[in-house]
Amino acid sequence: MCGIVGIVGTTEVAAALYDGLTVLQHRGQDAAGIATVSGTQLRVHKGNGLVRDVFDARAMALLEGRVGIGHCRYPTAGSEGSDEAQPFYVNSPYGIALAHNGNLINTDALRREVFETDRRNVNTESDSEVLLNVFAHELDTQRTLSPEAALRAIEGVARRAKGGYAVVATVLGLGLVAFRDPHGIRPLVLGRREAEGGTEYAIASESVALDILGFERMRDVAPGEGIVVTARGELHTRQCAEPLAHAPCIFEYVYFARPDSMIENISVHKARMRMGVTLGEKILRERPDHDIDVVIPIPDTSRDAALEIANVLGVKYREGFIKNRYVGRTFIMPGQGERAKSVKRKLNPIPLEFRNRVVLLVDDSIVRGTTSKQIVQMARDAGARKVYLASAAPPVRHPNIYGIDMPSVDELVAHGRSEQEIEQLLGCDWLIYQDLADLEAAVAGPKCPDLRFDSSCFNGQYVTGIEPGYFDRIQQLRSDEAKRQRRLAS
Ligand SMILES: O=P(O)(O)OC[C@H]1O[C@H](OP(=O)(O)OP(=O)(O)O)[C@H](O)[C@@H]1O
Numbered sequence: 001m002c003g004i005v006g007i008v009g010t011t012e013v014a015a016a017l018y019d020g021l022t023v024l025q026h027r028g029q030d031a032a033g034i035a036t037v038s039g040t041q042l043r044v045h046k047g048n049g050l051v052r053d054v055f056d057a058r059a060m061a062l063l064e065g066r067v068g069i070g071h072c073r074y075p076t077a078g079s080e081g082s083d084e085a086q087p088f089y090v091n092s093p094y095g096i097a098l099a100h101n102g103n104l105i106n107t108d109a110l111r112r113e114v115f116e117t118d119r120r121n122v123n124t125e126s127d128s129e130v131l132l133n134v135f136a137h138e139l140d141t142q143r144t145l146s147p148e149a150a151l152r153a154i155e156g157v158a159r160r161a162k163g164g165y166a167v168v169a170t171v172l173g174l175g176l177v178a179f180r181d182p183h184g185i186r187p188l189v190l191g192r193r194e195a196e197g198g199t200e201y202a203i204a205s206e207s208v209a210l211d212i213l214g215f216e217r218m219r220d221v222a223p224g225e226g227i228v229v230t231a232r233g234e235l236h237t238r239q240c241a242e243p244l245a246h247a248p249c250i251f252e253y254v255y256f257a258r259p260d261s262m263i264e265n266i267s268v269h270k271a272r273m274r275m276g277v278t279l280g281e282k283i284l285r286e287r288p289d290h291d292i293d294v295v296i297p298i299p300d301t302s303r304d305a306a307l308e309i310a311n312v313l314g315v316k317y318r319e320g321f322i323k324n325r326y327v328g329r330t331f332i333m334p335g336q337g338e339r340a341k342s343v344k345r346k347l348n349p350i351p352l353e354f355r356n357r358v359v360l361l362v363d364d365s366i367v368r369g370t371t372s373k374q375i376v377q378m379a380r381d382a383g384a385r386k387v388y389l390a391s392a393a394p395p396v397r398h399p400n401i402y403g404i405d406m407p408s409v410d411e412l413v414a415h416g417r418s419e420q421e422i423e424q425l426l427g428c429d430w431l432i433y434q435d436l437a438d439l440e441a442a443v444a445g446p447k448c449p450d451l452r453f454d455s456s457c458f459n460g461q462y463v464t465g466i467e468p469g470y471f472d473r474i475q476q477l478r479s480d481e482a483k484r485q486r487r488l489a490s
């Protein structure tokens with residue numbers, strides 16, 4: 001679930017892009033990059049690591065220009081190597097750099113088409129480089145360079161690319177280009193700031209990036225919409241694809257996004273609180289005479305939900321696990337070995353909150369079970385009398401193919417298992433999951449009751465449709481074992 005940001009400023013933008021990426025860091029910890037337009041050159045600096053590791057003063061000094069884009073990466077295609085860090089660059093037509101959040105599901109067919117029909121070479125295994133070449137080809141067919149030409153090129157991309165994509169790109173001689181897939185699966189938000197030299201625009205994965213840069217959030221980019229902001233700061237927007245069933249990814253609200261972001265006009269923080277309310281009510285329905293002494297969140301993401309569960313149950317909320325602030329998010333780490341080791345390094349219990357108590361641990365989601373299995377044991381070791389576990393999301397039983405790296409069903413703890421079997425496997429005394437209807441209603445909230453979501457990892461319904469054999473193919477390419485073999489071979 002990468003983070004992307006693009007800015008057209010009236011002064012230099014590299015420092016703002018850097019700051020924007022640091023608040024999008026929770027979306028991708030593997031690699032980061034920035035591209036800026038400096039006169040007739042596109043300057044690109046990227047590499048593996050956190051934003052703070054990738055850029056030093058020298059790199060920043062090179063990134064001159066008033067138009068630029070940035071990316072932080074959580075890989076869902078290709079390798080984790082630095083050559084697949086983004087933004088990607090192509091020199092023709094004009095010079096284009098592109099950053100993508102999402103995952104294409106027709107990459108193989110597009111790659112062949114790009115080579116055989118468009119006569120372009122894609123030099124990595126990245127779906128994003130394929131997407132860049134599709135956009136480049138479509139722009140090339142326009143013959144002129146103008147906002148209208150770029151919007152027509154986006155129409156071409158929307159006709160050819162399938163899957164989840166939110167994109168920012170810079171085109172030399174034009175400015176900033178952005179677009180979102182016709183289902184609006186991945187988030188993208190547009191903002192504006194008045195500066196001395198005129199209006200500046202920013203586009204980012206999450207509104208938190210706009211907030212910290214002092215941009216006012218104007219609106220979400222619409223599904224299938226294309227946006228061009230010229231280097232002079234003129235905004236052009238147009239629907240570039242028939243909007244299909246709007247299906248923003250529900251997992252953004254469950255886990256990915258920061259709680260201080262607004263996505264589709266819904267506060268992520270409030271959505272998580274509502275998840276806590278509905279789950280708390282379910283707990284009361286199922287166990288009206290529960291014996292829970294204390295509700296303890298598994299930090300960070302579950303806190304909002306856990307607090308509301310405690311309120312609904314009328315029991316104490318306690319921070320029983322202390323998180324090492326220097327360890328990143330474990331779920332988005334590339335290998336299972338690293339993920340498992342990191343849970344222990346990251347979370348440590350305060351025994352007095354557990355001793356002789358019946359504790360309800362709350363997590364936002366249970367995916368591979370890496371976190372919950374260890375945490376349940378930690379709670380027992382810390383002296384808990386009974387350990388219950390509540391998940392603010394339903395069981396994750398299906399792969400995600402639109403930008404979350406959960407390609408292999410065998411790695412999902414809930415796949416092919418009943419809730420009772422999962423409870424046993426995780427070693428807790430009681431396991432309770434949120435129902436999907438409650439989750440969807442909690443996220444939609446009172447303001448958007450009719451909004452529907454991409455909930456595919458919970459219900460196996462894929463809004464784009466799926467080619468036969470697709471799941472076998474991604475399992476071969478992207479299971480933990482396949483990644484391990486690739487790392488050994490490289
Ligand atoms: O079942 P699993 O495969 O372990 O995945 C789910 C866990 O991973 C995430 O936490 P993470 O440590 O990534 O980040 P957080 O600090 O934002 O909660 C999520 O919040 C769950 O705790």
Ligand SMILES: NC(=O)CC[C@H](N)C(=O)O
Binds near residue numbers: 002075077078084126
């Ligand atoms: N999580 C994402 O958005 C990943 C973007 C792209 N598919 C990559 O692997 O680099």
Ligand SMILES: [Mg+2]
Binds near residue numbers: 299301371
């Ligand atoms: Mg967590």
